[in-house]
Amino acid sequence: MNKKFWQGAFMCLCVSGMLWPHQSIAQNKATYSSLADASAAGRKLKGKSGPKSVNWINGGNQYSFIEGDSINIKDPATLKERNVFISKGITLPGSSTPFAYESFQWSKDAQHLVFKTNFRRKYRRSGVSDYYIYDLANKQLKVAAKNARSAELSPDGTKVGIERDGNMFVYSFATGQEQQLTHDSTSENGIFNGHGDWVYEEELEVSQAWNWSPDNKYMAFWQFDDSKVPDFQMTNFEGQHPNNIHIAIPQVGDPNPKVRVGVIDVNSGKKVWLSPDETGDFYIPRLYWTSDPDILAMVTLNRAQNDMKLYFFNVKTGDHHVVLEEKNTTWVAISNFYTNVNDMLYFPEKTKEFFWVSDRSGFYHIYRYNYDGKLINQVTKGNWDMIKVSGINPDNKTIYYLSAEASPLEQQFYSIKYDGSDKKRLNPVPGFHDIDMSPNTKYYIDKYSNTTTPTQVALCNDKGKTLQLLEVNKGVSDFLATHAYSPLELFHFKAEDGTELDGSMIKPFNFDPTKKYPVVLSIYGGPESHGVFNRFSDATSEQWLAQNGYIVVNVNNRGIANYGSAFMKVVYKQLGKYESYDFAATARYMATQPFVDGKNMAIMGGSYGGYITAYTLLTHPGVFKVGIANSPVTDWRLYDDIYTERYMGTVEDNAEGYKNSSNMTHASGLQDHLLLIHSLSDDNVHPANTMQLLTALTNAGKDADLRIYPPGAHGAGYNPQSRLLINEVSFYYLERYLKGNTDLPNLNAK
Template identity: 35%
Template sequence: MRRIYGYIIGVALLGGMATGAQAAPEAKRQIGYDDIAGGKLAARSVYGLRAMEDGEHYTTLSRNGDVLRWRYADGALVDTLFRRPEGFPQVSDYAIGRDGRQMLLTTGREPIYRHSSRADYYVYDRTTGDLRPLSVGGKQQEATLSPDGTQAAFVRDNDLFVVDLSAPAADGTFVERQITHDGVRGSIINGIPDWVYEEEYSFARAYEWAPGSDAIAFYRFDESGVREYSMNTFRGGLYPENYNFKYPKAGEMNSVVGIRIYRFDGDSIVDVDLASGADSTDIYVPRIEWAATGRDGDGARLAVHWLNRLQNHYRILLADATTGATSVLYEERDPRYIERIDNETATFLPEGRGFVVKSERDGWMHLYRYDMAGRLQNRITEGAWEVTALYGIDAKRGRVYYQSTEDSPLGRGIYSVGLNGRGKRRLSAADEAGTHTAVFGPGYRYWIDYFSNSETPTVVTLRRVADGGAVRVLEDNAALRGRIAAEYTLPRKEFFTFTTPEGTTLNGYLLLPADFDSTRRYPVLMTQYSGPGSQQVTDKWGWSWEAALVREGILVACVDGRGTGFRGAEFRKCTYGNLGGLEVQDQIAAARYLGSLPYVDPARIGIYGWSFGGFMALNCILKGNDVFALAVAVAPVTSWRYYDTIYTELYNGLPQDNAAGYDDNSPIFFADRLKGKLLLAHGTGDDNVHIQNSYEMIERLVRAGKPFEMAIYPDKNHGMGSSRDHLLRRAIEFVKCGL
């Protein structure tokens, strides 16, 4: 599910609420929506740096499509690896072979869904200067170079192809070898994911080169049994057209997934055994990766990450690349669910030295080290805090680099620790409270520190790994800080906690105007997402549209209720099987708490949300109709029966087993409770949360005779695209007039 929400951050973090009116300097002005939408308060950052294998250099893509090489130590431009010829298509992405000779250039990209696209790829040989199209048979998907740089692979029309880059044909084109021949739209997919895998497991390339470039492991999806969803598309035509795609809704049939290995030596394909003692083929494979299994050069095996349909039983299967036979390397169960499997769940060490697992088996997300026989060697991290990112493992020095909530769940710090769990060291500065994220280069000589907090726009610093010392500042946003000081009086952000009637302590923040007057009674708009594992109450820089309401005399509040992330598994998983139950209780409790404050008007409290947040906003104004006077619900889920299998069943189980969990909190069943003002917005081209959700809500509201406002955006997807600005301006006016 797309998590659409913005952080609403001011620049003054004070310990207590102000008393009395405070006049803002006349020369400055409070921020408005145009300032936020126009990026006038957005912090500059450093994007697109790609570390090279030597650990001393990095590359960037210039605006005109050149690929440049730079030196970490002093930031000097070393050379130009590719200079775009005049008339050549604009380059949007690139990849460099391990030996640095071949480059793969992406042009003409056409988006499909959230992560996927089609494009025209070109191969540039830096030795000869030859620049050739990878294929002349039509746009390709997910082209990659082989590890040795002599071949490339891509997907076209649901089939997997390989190209030998060392032997172009006489006419200068590359000769394609078609690996699979059964790809059919709506039926069989090879090498790319189906819709639900792409959306929920966040990948668009469903194949992996073997380290020796002698094999390719790939997914095969049989989605012939998956039911289709049909969307009208308008695009200004006389007659609308239907766009159909396979979308498995909760409790319905998924694609049957298989993992296959193509071997170059025998031009053959073997099927990986995914059963491995399991009694069902109704499973998920959220990741595959190649793993070294020994130091004696016995090659690599394929690690297959396996989940049952309920996603509470997780295995790592180790597959023989020749026969496809598998054995269970690692196994974990949870009474509710296993947290999302991603690229950091298991990290294999080189030369068969074992692997590191990220697991919350003790109630907190931590790191554990195993050998290649699947035996636990030691814990790496431990405590009542969570590892939030695993940045890398330097196997040579035996060090692990990670991000965590060790100081506070509202911030992030960067640390390193030995693979043996000893010798932990803080890499981010102890006196820089807030949010640090990091990028580590090969060889672990340098790392880039991205730091911000509610008072500090992003500062990007290149640092040494050895001692954490700064090499140079890449971006300090001095210009932004100067502009703010000269032109704006920003809202104040106050963090707070409160305890619900059930005894749960929740984190929140309030945005107050610079001229806050504690003797007034202000209306409040609560903004939230509230989905499982999400977090909005964080100490970092950033602005969202809601902040424009502050100058209109409307306070903005946000509270992370139960089910949100980074406070341990129990806090997050207590909502399992009852999505929207405890979450709505907590937002209603938060509204009551805010309404009890002497400077808040309890009769003028509204709530806003998008996607899961829209589901919450609807439920809050319906079930909390004595508390909320207004709601803005954008692209809401109105019944979890309408949403996809992977996301919904992870948190709510199967509807066949848990009807109450699906229906007791569906807003379509509570439309008759509406008392306040409601703005409901949706895009007709939303492939994620289908407009069916809002149409059903509209029907129930009409039946109940309830007035409401609606905004329908033709052909717009879940993010609303070019209509987003129109929607947000409409929301601002709706809140101003409604509160």
């Protein structure tokens, strides 16, 4: 479920050209003259985020970063920098075309770079690219792979593993030759190796579906068979004749891809298939190499995603056994897309121990096991959630992690010993911290902010000492000195049913407490996500609303992460019920404030936020006067099975839950103004969702407004002009129905 396209009240825009803002007489600070103006100023408010494209090298004793057309290396011990690569003047082999790249990898000896170029997107996280190898010693660039879905250096840096057209290959630096390792993928049979299909990539974050063994001998890979997965059809209307696009995407109750795991000996080409003792429908969401290079760890999940098993496989023989099993009455998480947590299992080097992150206590914490599956100890404890493991040092038996211990609104950095002793907070500054730690845990880069402090970036050592401030964003401070800005304010309240909720608001610039202002509740609200943090608000779209007399509000509704499992998992099998109640309760709370116009409030969101916007309007009529739903799911039977069945179970087991969570069920409840926005090319939330809701509304004698953007993807916008137009349409919808403003500009007269 995509939260990324919906930023603040409107979508984040990138349009060229900066319009000089006009002056506010009251405080002599510049305000935005238009949404385009606000968008163009976005980079100035967002500021810089520190070194770009950080790669830790030499075991973590140094890191590289991009600066302009150069790749530089920095040594944290000395703070010295040196340049190692300049793209200017380099051309593609055998041509005069200037060389450009999107990303790169280092070889282990830091003597070669593997560049990824010419990316052509397929799904959200993946696509086809060309890969080039650059030798730093002789300064030569040569082709490693063309039209490949992925390429990765072997741990010793002597080979490059490649996946192309659903088959696996290996390229040797020594010979300059490529060897094909699998041959069973064709465009006709629906079988492919080494990359996730749509649903595995979207909901299990399996994009590159293969990895190297730590001793360079093997490549473990997923094989997918999508031949039984139903087609998800979209239509491109751009040409003379409509072009139908087909993607294999299973919706609720549909057949899933058949998946198995193979291990290839890259020298001999011998292949071993690893078969877990599972029956029925199940997923293989993760593979991990252990500290024993002959042992591969495989994670399986049943289709209901409430029974996780961890297998250890001997890759030479295929022998295996279950090391750990965890069951839950709701769901077992193996990652969290919203907090950028890809793993809940960790296998450090040099030890026969592993760590598993579980919410079995009611909060997510770290548990320590040996390779026999015996629990050694619980590492972290308390009525707070451990969010993310940032580093593990097996030499001094220390784990570094981010948690919500200080507050569910913050993300703070800690260290703790394996046995749970000697816990230390490494960041004294309140707020939201994002950590990039070196593999040897000697150093880390900390990006942090809070409601009153723009993003700061610090290079620190493992004791938490700041070695150097890499970015203080003076440019943002200078911008705020001359431009109108309303800071994020945090608040806490108790809903009518006793639920404690945290929220945030951005008040109008030149706020007058004696006046009453309309409210815009801008939300996402999906399970395991998060809405409100103690961090700097850099969304100029929200500032635009505030400067036009709106109070912009968000809230951490039930279902949100960082408040413990009882708060988060209460939504299980009943999506919509508690989230909509909390949003309506937020509106009722805001209406009690003397500066709020309680009769003029709106709710808006995209993706899951679009779903819950419509659902709240339909099930809590009269609370909000306006709803704007972008790319909404409207019935969970129309969404992909992995996401939906994780939170709703199957239709067979939860027919009443699916019925109650459907917007169509409640279509007759619409009393307020609803704007629906969708793309006909949305491969995440199919436009059938919006079309079926419109049919249900029509059959109930209800009216809604509709905006269709045919070529767009999820989020509807497909270029700067379309995204700006969507924001303008949404803003003027608020102006018309919240403020009663009928003197609106003609958007075609720009």
